[in-house]
Amino acid sequence: MNKFKKSKEIKKIKKIHFMLFFIAFIIFIFLSFQNEEDILKKLDENVTFESIHYTGTLEIIRNNNKIIKTFECWAKNDLFLIIFKNPEDNGVKYLKKDGNLYVYFPSADDVLTISKSMMKQGFMGSDISNEDITRNRKLLDDYSIVSFNKIIEKDNIFYELTLQAKTKDVPYFMQKLIINSDFVAIKTEQYDLAKRLVKTIIVDEIKKFGSRYYPVKVTIQDGIKTSYKTIFSITDVSFNIPIDPKIFTIQNLYNK
Amino acid sequence: MIFKLAILNIKRNKKRSFLSALSIFFAAIIIILAWGWIDGMLQNLIDTTIDFQTGTIKIASESFLKQEKFLPIEFYIENKSDFIEKLQNKLSNDYPKVNFEYEERLNIAGIASKGELSIPALINSISTEKELTKYQIKRRKIEGNPEIGNKKIIIGKDLAKKLNLKTGESILLVTKTYISGLNGIKATVSSIVDFGIGSFNKSIILMDINDVKQLAKLNENSFVQLLLFFDIKYVDDILKSINNLLVNSFPETDLKAVPFNVSMGQIYGTMQMMRKVLIIVFAFILFLASFIIINTMMMNIFERINELGTLMAMGTTKKEIFLLNFYEGTIIGILGGIPGSIFGYLIAFIMNKIGFDFSKLLGGYSMLMNYIIRPSASLAIFFVSLFISCIIPAIATIIPSKYASKLLPTEALRHL
Incomplete structure (x- = not known):
C-alpha cells in the first residue's frame, strides 16, 4: 500500500518537474524572442522622431555617370516636405500628407498626385523608391523574425536578423539586416516575393545625436544592375525642432 | 493540226x-x-512600323538602341544641326536621284494628369508637318483643331476619355528628365483624334519636338533618334554611305545606323x-x-x-x-x-x-x-x-x- 503511495507521489513530482521545465522553456523562448524584438524596437527608436530638418544630397550613379541632387527636408510625424535646390531640379517639391505623395513642378506651377502604380518608381530617378520614402511603419508591424544570430567580431557585437513579411502589402517580402551594437542597421538586403535581391542598403557613416545614433550617409545599390547606386547623405541635421504644420499643405507647395 | x-x-x-x-x-x-x-x-x-518606329534607316547612339524599349533619353547627341547638315550633304551627293525625308524623334514615357487622375502616357514628338500627315490627323480628328507647338497637344481618344478631357482644357504632363529628375509642364489639348491604331488611342500624345525637349530638359540642338525615309530598294547602299560618314566624320560618338528590317528583328x-x-x-x-x-x-x-x-x-x-x-x-x-x-x-x-x-x-x-x-x-x-x-x-x-x-x-x- 505504502509502495503504491510512494510511486504515486514520485509520479506527481515528475509531473510537476516536467511542468516547471516546460514553463521555463516557454519563458526562455519568449524571452529570447523578446530580446530580438527589443533589438528591432531599439532600431526603430533610433530612426523615429517627432520632427527632423536636414539638408540632403543624392548622388545617383549610373555606370560611369554621376548626377548630384541637393535638397532640404522637413518632417514631422507622418508628414514631410522636400524642396530640391540643385539648378536642374530647383523648386521641385515633394509633399507627403495623409499617406499621399504630391509633387510640385515650378515649370508647370502644378501638382501631381503620385498614384499607387507610380510608388515603385525611383524618387527623382534614384534607387530609392517613392514607396521607400513614404513608408513610415515600424518593422515589427509588418515583419516577423524568422532567424536571429548574434555575431561577435573583434569585440563588436552584431545581430543578424532575417525578417519575413506578415502581409503582402509591403514593398519587400524579405529583409536581411545586420544591426550593430548601437542598434543601427548597417547593412540591409531587401528581397522580393521570389526571394530575388532587389536592393542592398549599406550605412557608410553614423553620427550620434544626443542618445540617438542616426545614419547620415547611406549607399543604396540596385540588386540587379550592380553599376547603379545612389549615395544618400544628410548634413545640418536637427531633431525634434518646432516646425510650422502649415508648411505641409498643398497650398504651400505653390508658394515660391 | x-x-x-x-x-x-x-x-x-x-x-x-x-x-x-x-x-x-x-x-x-x-x-x-x-x-x-x-x-x-x-x-x-x-x-x-516604318512610319512610326523605325524609319527606313534609324540613326541613334548604340547605348540608346540597346535600351530602346525603355525609351531612354539620356543617350542624346549634341550638335544636331551640324550632324544633319553633313548627313544631307553626303546623301544628296551620293544619291542625287533619291528623295530623302529627315525626321527627328523623341518619344518619352510620361504621366498625363488632370486633377486627381494620373495615367501613364507615351509622348511622341512631331518635328515636321509631313510627320503629322502620317497620323492622318485631319481625317481622323474627333474634335478640335489639330495643332501642335506652344505647348498644344493632340491626344488619343481613349486616353482623353480616361482623363475626362475636352479640347481647350489643360493637363499636366510629367516625365523623367535627361538628368534623372522629374519635370512637368502644362499643355493644352488642341484636338482629340482616333489614330486608327488601338494602342495609340490608349496612350499617345503628340507634341512639338521642342516642347518635348523642354519637358525632358534637353537642349534644342541635340537629338536622340533621327529617322530617314526613302525608297526601301536603296536601303543597303545608303546604309553603307551613312556608316562611312559615321566612321569618318563622327568617330567620337557611338552613333549607329540601323535599317528597318534589322530594327524590326525577327x-x-x-x-x-x-x-x-x-x-x-x-x-x-x-x-x-x-x-x-x-x-x-x-x-x-x-x-x-x-x-x-x-x-x-x-x-x-x-x-x-x-x-x-x-x-x-x-x-x-x-x-x-x-x-x-x-x-x-x-x-x-x-x-x-x-x-x-x-x-x-x-x-x-x-x-x-x-x-x-x-x-x-x-x-x-x-x-x-x-x-x-x-x-x-x-x-x-x-x-x-x-x-x-x-x-x-x-x-x-x-x-x-
Whole structure:
C-alpha cells in the first residue's frame, strides 16, 4: 500500500518537474524572442522622431555617370516636405500628407498626385523608391523574425536578423539586416516575393545625436544592375525642432 | 493540226469545258484575293512600323538602341544641326536621284494628369508637318483643331476619355528628365483624334519636338533618334554611305545606323518567310482546282476512247495523242486562268482603293497596325497568279494525257 503511495507521489513530482521545465522553456523562448524584438524596437527608436530638418544630397550613379541632387527636408510625424535646390531640379517639391505623395513642378506651377502604380518608381530617378520614402511603419508591424544570430567580431557585437513579411502589402517580402551594437542597421538586403535581391542598403557613416545614433550617409545599390547606386547623405541635421504644420499643405507647395 | 483538233474538242462539249474553265477562273480569283489580303496585312504592319518606329534607316547612339524599349533619353547627341547638315550633304551627293525625308524623334514615357487622375502616357514628338500627315490627323480628328507647338497637344481618344478631357482644357504632363529628375509642364489639348491604331488611342500624345525637349530638359540642338525615309530598294547602299560618314566624320560618338528590317528583328524575317510559304500554299490550292480538269479530261478520254482508237488506227502517233489531250487541258486552264487573274486583280484593285475598316476588331489590340486594311493589288501578285493558274492546269493535264497516249489502238477500238 505504502509502495503504491510512494510511486504515486514520485509520479506527481515528475509531473510537476516536467511542468516547471516546460514553463521555463516557454519563458526562455519568449524571452529570447523578446530580446530580438527589443533589438528591432531599439532600431526603430533610433530612426523615429517627432520632427527632423536636414539638408540632403543624392548622388545617383549610373555606370560611369554621376548626377548630384541637393535638397532640404522637413518632417514631422507622418508628414514631410522636400524642396530640391540643385539648378536642374530647383523648386521641385515633394509633399507627403495623409499617406499621399504630391509633387510640385515650378515649370508647370502644378501638382501631381503620385498614384499607387507610380510608388515603385525611383524618387527623382534614384534607387530609392517613392514607396521607400513614404513608408513610415515600424518593422515589427509588418515583419516577423524568422532567424536571429548574434555575431561577435573583434569585440563588436552584431545581430543578424532575417525578417519575413506578415502581409503582402509591403514593398519587400524579405529583409536581411545586420544591426550593430548601437542598434543601427548597417547593412540591409531587401528581397522580393521570389526571394530575388532587389536592393542592398549599406550605412557608410553614423553620427550620434544626443542618445540617438542616426545614419547620415547611406549607399543604396540596385540588386540587379550592380553599376547603379545612389549615395544618400544628410548634413545640418536637427531633431525634434518646432516646425510650422502649415508648411505641409498643398497650398504651400505653390508658394515660391 | 493537233492544236486545231484540240480546240474543236473543247467546242464540242461547251458546257463541260466552260465548267472546267470556271473552276480555274474562281481558283485564280481566290488566289489573288487571299494573297492580296494577307500581303496587305503584312504590308500594313511593315509600313506602320516604318512610319512610326523605325524609319527606313534609324540613326541613334548604340547605348540608346540597346535600351530602346525603355525609351531612354539620356543617350542624346549634341550638335544636331551640324550632324544633319553633313548627313544631307553626303546623301544628296551620293544619291542625287533619291528623295530623302529627315525626321527627328523623341518619344518619352510620361504621366498625363488632370486633377486627381494620373495615367501613364507615351509622348511622341512631331518635328515636321509631313510627320503629322502620317497620323492622318485631319481625317481622323474627333474634335478640335489639330495643332501642335506652344505647348498644344493632340491626344488619343481613349486616353482623353480616361482623363475626362475636352479640347481647350489643360493637363499636366510629367516625365523623367535627361538628368534623372522629374519635370512637368502644362499643355493644352488642341484636338482629340482616333489614330486608327488601338494602342495609340490608349496612350499617345503628340507634341512639338521642342516642347518635348523642354519637358525632358534637353537642349534644342541635340537629338536622340533621327529617322530617314526613302525608297526601301536603296536601303543597303545608303546604309553603307551613312556608316562611312559615321566612321569618318563622327568617330567620337557611338552613333549607329540601323535599317528597318534589322530594327524590326525577327518579325520582318517571319513576314518574308510567310510570303514565300504563301506562294506554295496558293500553288497547292490551284493544283486542287486543277483536279476538275483532270476529271474532265479523264471523262473526255473515256467518252472518246473509240475516236482515239480510230485516230491511232489512222496512224496518229502516241506523242500526237498526248499533245491533243495536253493542249485541250492547257487551253481550258488558260481560258479560266487569264480572265480569273484579271478579274481577281480588278477586285483587289478596287478593294485596295476602298480599304476596309477593322477598328471594331483591332481596337482592343495593342498591335502597331492601321485599322484600315487595304488588300495588295500589285502587278507582281497578278503575274504570279497568272503564271501559276496557267502552268499548274497544264501540268495537271499531263496525267490523263499520258493515260490516253498509252492506250493501244485495238483496246480503244474494242469500245466501238
